[in-house]
Amino acid sequence: GAGVSQTPSNKVTEKGKYVELRCDPISGHTALYWYRQSLGQGPEFLIYFQGTGAADDSGLPNDRFFAVRPEGSVSTLKIQRTERGDSAVYLCASSLTTGTGSTGELFFGEGSRLTVL
Amino acid sequence: ELKVEQNPLFLSMQEGKNYTIYCNYSTTSDRLYWYRQDPGKSLESLFVLLSNGAVKQEGRLMASLDTKARLSTLHITAAVHDLSATYFCAVEGASGTYKYIFGTGTRLKVLA
Numbered sequence: 001g002a003g004v005s006q007t008p009s010n011k012v013t014e015k016g017k018y019v020e021l022r023c024d025p026i027s028g029h030t031a032l033y034w035y036r037q038s039l040g041q042g043p044e045f046l047i048y049f050q051g052t053g054a055a056d057d058s059g060l061p062n063d064r065f066f067a068v069r070p071e072g073s074v075s076t077l078k079i080q081r082t083e084r085g086d087s088a089v090y091l092c093a094s095s096l097t098t099g100t101g102s103t104g105e106l107f108f109g110e111g112s113r114l115t116v117l
Numbered sequence: 118e119l120k121v122e123q124n125p126l127f128l129s130m131q132e133g134k135n136y137t138i139y140c141n142y143s144t145t146s147d148r149l150y151w152y153r154q155d156p157g158k159s160l161e162s163l164f165v166l167l168s169n170g171a172v173k174q175e176g177r178l179m180a181s182l183d184t185k186a187r188l189s190t191l192h193i194t195a196a197v198h199d200l201s202a203t204y205f206c207a208v209e210g211a212s213g214t215y216k217y218i219f220g221t222g223t224r225l226k227v228l229a
Contacts, residue, residue, distance in 0.1 A: 031215065042121075042205050042219035043160070056216050091159065095215075103167065104148055104209060106217065108159040 002026075004109035006092050012115045013082055021077040021112045025094030032075050033093040033106060034067055043091055049075060082116045089113050119144045119210050123220040131228050133195050138223045140189040140206035148209040149182050149189045150217065153202045160205065164191075196227045 005024040013019055025032050031050055035043035045059040049069045057067070064082075069075040079086055090113075093106040120143040130136050140149070148167055152160040164173040166182035166189060173180050177200065179192045189206055203222045210216040 033217075035219075040222075042222045043207075045216060045218060048215060050215075056214065058216075093160075102215075103165045104215060104217065105150065105162050105165050106152075106160075106207075107162065108152075110159045 004092055004094050004107055006090075006109035006112050008112055009110060010113045010115075012117065014117050015082060015084060017082050017116075019079045019082055019114060021079075021090050021092075021114070023075045023077070023092030023094075023109060025073065025075070025092070026107055029094035029096055029107070030072070031095040032069060033095070034075070034077050035091040035093065037089045037091055037111070039088075046077070046090075079114075082114075084116050087114055087116045119146070119208060119218045121206060121208050121218050121220040123204075123206060123223050125223060126221060127224050127226075129226045129228060130193075130196055132197055135195065136193050138191040138193070138204055138225075140191070140208075140220055142187050142206075142208045142218075142220075144211070145184070145187070146208045146210075147184055147212060150207040151180050151189070151191055152205045152207065152219075154205065154222070155202050163204075193225075196225075198227045198229050201225055201227045 007022045033048045034046040037043045047057040052072045064080045066078045089111040091111045093108045151163040164180040169184040171182045177194045182189045203224045205222045206220045207217045
């Protein structure tokens, strides 16, 4: 597709359940980012991948959160034992590359709105 | 730890007026980005500023970067209603980390 695609767009779940959020980046973009945005706040960094590996996962809030990108394209953010405080919009972004010559400009998807009841 | 602060947080202005949004950050960085977010939508890239003194302009918006002062400005000239949105700046955490930290956002409302 032309842009970053995220599914589902909305997810309502119950406290304690497991959730997976999927991101399909722009074709050819090697860098992929996950951010979390709460109402009225700026995006909060969670993790970024360069290719298949997580280059920086320092923003993951705890071990209930995990993300993978097994083939260097699509990524899945996985949240175990969800809590009400996990409710937010989860944004995925991709970037052409990192390294010399990269501008670092991020292209964002529409987000997945997660509501934990 | 890098902190990125924007002010004002909220801005209500009349059409035709000029105003400036400020983005301050706490540690050295040469890369700063401005994004726009409409309600219920995702973020759209506006400007990429990659060096001290960089200035970019698009329509009624102009962004600049002063890395020595750790400050970027987003200047709005002769505002129109279509500019109503939330504007975010983002800064690279440390050179070469490719970790981008966003500010708190400035919610702009342009009144007709």
